[in-house]
Amino acid sequence: MGAGLRNGGRGLYWLLSDGAMMAAEVSMGQTFQPVNVAALFGTGCMNATARYGVTADGKRFLVAARDETDGPQPVTMVQNWLAGARR
Numbered sequence: 001m002g003a004g005l006r007n008g009g010r011g012l013y014w015l016l017s018d019g020a021m022m023a024a025e026v027s028m029g030q031t032f033q034p035v036n037v038a039a040l041f042g043t044g045c046m047n048a049t050a051r052y053g054v055t056a057d058g059k060r061f062l063v064a065a066r067d068e069t070d071g072p073q074p075v076t077m078v079q080n081w082l083a084g085a086r087r
Contacts, residue, residue: 013054019043021052021061 011025012034019042024034043050043063051064 013040013052013058015043015045015050015052015063017046019045021063023058 010028011023014022016022016039021040021043022037023040024037027033027035041061043052043065045063045065053062054060
């Protein structure tokens with residue numbers, strides 16, 4: 001997911017490929033200038049395309065992450081399922 005807006009459009013949030021959630025204020029003069037760039041916290045997501053949401057006040061984050069502590073999960077495939085369905 002790309003960068004998200006903060007502070008009514010006066011700042012940005014984004015996720016680095018190492019999982020760090022970043023934030024910066026932006027200065028909108030003749031050129032776009034990031035100001036006060038800071039790493040906020042680690043998310044554990046080693047994927048910069050992870051989905052996340054931020055509350056309007058910027059105090060709470062929700063990050064969609066896979067739980068990889070148990071390893072891969074099994075997949076169940078059901079074939080010809082319609083034949084067994086009740087009508």
